[in-house]
Amino acid sequence: MNYPQIPKSWNIESKPHKFCPGCGHGIALKALGMVIDELGIQDKTVFGVDIGCSLLAWDFFNVDTIQTHHGRTTPVITGIKRANPELITIAYMGDGGGYAIGSQHLVNAAARNEKITVILVNNTNYGMTGGQMAPTTLPGQKTETTPYGRDVDETGYPTLGPEMVAAIAREGAYVARGTVANLRQLKGFIKKAIENQMAGNGFSFVEVLSGCPTNWRTNAKETWDFIENTMTQYFKVGELKVPGKGE
Amino acid sequence: MANKPITGEQRVFMTGNEVIAYAAVMAEADIMYGYPITPQNEIMHYWTRLAPKYGKKFLQTEDELSAGFTTIGGVLAGRKAFTATAGPGNTLMQEPMSMAEMMRIPTLLIVQQRGGPSTATVIYSQQEVTMTTYGGNGEGFRIVYSTSSHQDLYDYVIKGFNTAWKYRFPTFILGDGYQAKMREACVMYDPAERGIELVKPTPYMGAPGTPGVDRKPSHMRNTYNTEEELYEVVMNLAKAYEAIIPEVVEFEELNAFEADTVIIAHGVVSRAAKGAVKELLAEGEKKVGYFRPITLRPLAVNELREIAQRAKKLIIAESSYGQLLKQIKEAIYGTDVEIHTILKPGVGITQEEIVAKYHEVK
Numbered sequence A: 001m002n003y004p005q006i007p008k009s010w011n012i013e014s015k016p017h018k019f020c021p022g023c024g025h026g027i028a029l030k031a032l033g034m035v036i037d038e039l040g041i042q043d044k045t046v047f048g049v050d051i052g053c054s055l056l057a058w059d060f061f062n063v064d065t066i067q068t069h070h071g072r073t074t075p076v077i078t079g080i081k082r083a084n085p086e087l088i089t090i091a092y093m094g095d096g097g098g099y100a101i102g103s104q105h106l107v108n109a110a111a112r113n114e115k116i117t118v119i120l121v122n123n124t125n126y127g128m129t130g131g132q133m134a135p136t137t138l139p140g141q142k143t144e145t146t147p148y149g150r151d152v153d154e155t156g157y158p159t160l161g162p163e164m165v166a167a168i169a170r171e172g173a174y175v176a177r178g179t180v181a182n183l184r185q186l187k188g189f190i191k192k193a194i195e196n197q198m199a200g201n202g203f204s205f206v207e208v209l210s211g212c213p214t215n216w217r218t219n220a221k222e223t224w225d226f227i228e229n230t231m232t233q234y235f236k237v238g239e240l241k242v243p244g245k246g247e
Numbered sequence B: 001m002a003n004k005p006i007t008g009e010q011r012v013f014m015t016g017n018e019v020i021a022y023a024a025v026m027a028e029a030d031i032m033y034g035y036p037i038t039p040q041n042e043i044m045h046y047w048t049r050l051a052p053k054y055g056k057k058f059l060q061t062e063d064e065l066s067a068g069f070t071t072i073g074g075v076l077a078g079r080k081a082f083t084a085t086a087g088p089g090n091t092l093m094q095e096p097m098s099m100a101e102m103m104r105i106p107t108l109l110i111v112q113q114r115g116g117p118s119t120a121t122v123i124y125s126q127q128e129v130t131m132t133t134y135g136g137n138g139e140g141f142r143i144v145y146s147t148s149s150h151q152d153l154y155d156y157v158i159k160g161f162n163t164a165w166k167y168r169f170p171t172f173i174l175g176d177g178y179q180a181k182m183r184e185a186c187v188m189y190d191p192a193e194r195g196i197e198l199v200k201p202t203p204y205m206g207a208p209g210t211p212g213v214d215r216k217p218s219h220m221r222n223t224y225n226t227e228e229e230l231y232e233v234v235m236n237l238a239k240a241y242e243a244i245i246p247e248v249v250e251f252e253e254l255n256a257f258e259a260d261t262v263i264i265a266h267g268v269v270s271r272a273a274k275g276a277v278k279e280l281l282a283e284g285e286k287k288v289g290y291f292r293p294i295t296l297r298p299l300a301v302n303e304l305r306e307i308a309q310r311a312k313k314l315i316i317a318e319s320s321y322g323q324l325l326k327q328i329k330e331a332i333y334g335t336d337v338e339i340h341t342i343l344k345p346g347v348g349i350t351q352e353e354i355v356a357k358y359h360e361v362k
């Protein structure tokens, strides 16, 4: 699992990127960059970034990119795809953007089987706004708005996004959960998701388990431990829906 | 596939919503995104009947946030995209329209005003003036046409797409439930046959070539890091907007620059105002005039000031509690003309009421 080279589709002028040191966003975007290169789709791809730390990626790639509003990347990307189906359209967002403020868009895009790809970074909190509880915050996890730990009786259990999308989406959709701790596998999921869009099969969705050391207040070792061992107790990594293979 | 639904000039008698659907087809709109709300529903109903015949598309979204943001997506893809809404839907539209304003995305939004606040009535009002002109967290860098008839609806939908794509500011057609639902005669035509050239859209995203290789990538953002950076962006927007005002401003008037008493109204109420002034002139009153702002953004500030400096009295009539009034007061600030009003939120205003008001305050 060694990928030293910089993806060709990255915009070198905007590097080093603006994410915090040790942030998972950079790894997720590395996987995406490699997929864009491998599929040779830099000229046809339109990338949409949400408001959240994903907004920092507005000039990340040498790919046409639109920075939208918090939660609204799914409809912007849907609108582009509907108007010009030749384009390969990718919506990139956080767990707050996708599962809270933009959940109606995610649910309905999946229900309509929109031929778009959504990549959602699950870092169990609202990173950009300083570490509040997200729909994905784990039971007992401390955040700025759950300073004594998330109380599931008061605030419910973490949203299982891919499971929800897989339950809504019909045949033709691709749904997976990857992790920044396994770049090769994550890249494979993102590639299948985009290929699924290119084949015109249906909606494709990849959640990415990711770290937010800044708000978690973790060092490198603790960050990886949380992603690999704690998050995966709730969020199972793997493919949930693959066209032709049923569930 | 048929090319156009209208050739030559066709006199029709139909509802405003139907007229709008035809106008959008004749304006070469490519795609409509929409969410049901009365009184604009039939725009979608007629569009979905016409669209497939002319290679055009429709998407029914999950709400107006989505309708607005998908419309933005359609425009980014280089298509003439539009949507329509009313009332609480217009409230939700303000979020996407603020993005369009910041990023100069030429969306077209048709608003068929209904009663407010809240769900109120599905029938009629002029209570969406403030929201449509200055809604969202912005400065009102938008173009808003207030229509008064079915002919206006046809003309200004065609014009609205051109305005949006020429100047690249979000553009609004501000109608109302009466115009939406009533039948009225108007003439539909092929804009080409009247010498109206349709502005061709171009893509913001997905233009030919590989970004970073054959061309620059299109990197569009609405977030800035410092106050100074944002200040520059907004001041540039302001400058661009100010520059187009003289070309965009529209109004209609009758005797307004000679009169002692000028009746001001917009939209459908302007018909009652114009009728009242004609009636009064015919009765022998000489010092009465009529003024109708057609663009509510930008407003005809220079003309309004000129009138206010010359006239003794203004009568402002509108189906709201003073939304146009507020903008006119701001426009004529510093003049000492007397202001009288007929303010009827959510209720129509007749010619007789305006004539009576004139005699009362004369």
Ligand SMILES: Cc1ncc(C[n+]2csc(CCOP(=O)(O)OP(=O)(O)O)c2C)c(N)n1
Pocket (backbone or CB within 6 Å): A051, A052, A053, A054, A069, A070, A093, A094, A095, A096, A097, A098, A121, A123, A125, A126, A127, A128, A129, A134
């Ligand atoms: C309508 C709206 N509400 C709230 C915000 C403030 N806001 C900005 S980013 C954000 C949360 C981001 O969290 P997430 O989507 O999980 O992304 P992350 O930063 O964690 O990657 C919020 C609430 C906003 N920009 N717009």
Ligand code: SF4
Pocket (backbone or CB within 6 Å): A018, A019, A020, A022, A023, A024, A025, A053, A123, A127, A128, A211, A212, A213, A214, A215
């Ligand atoms: S706040 Fe968290 S998610 Fe945002 S850039 Fe920093 S580490 Fe990454």
Ligand SMILES: [Mg+2]
Pocket (backbone or CB within 6 Å): A052, A094, A095, A096, A121, A122, A123, A124, A125, A126, A127, A134
């Ligand atoms: Mg997050």
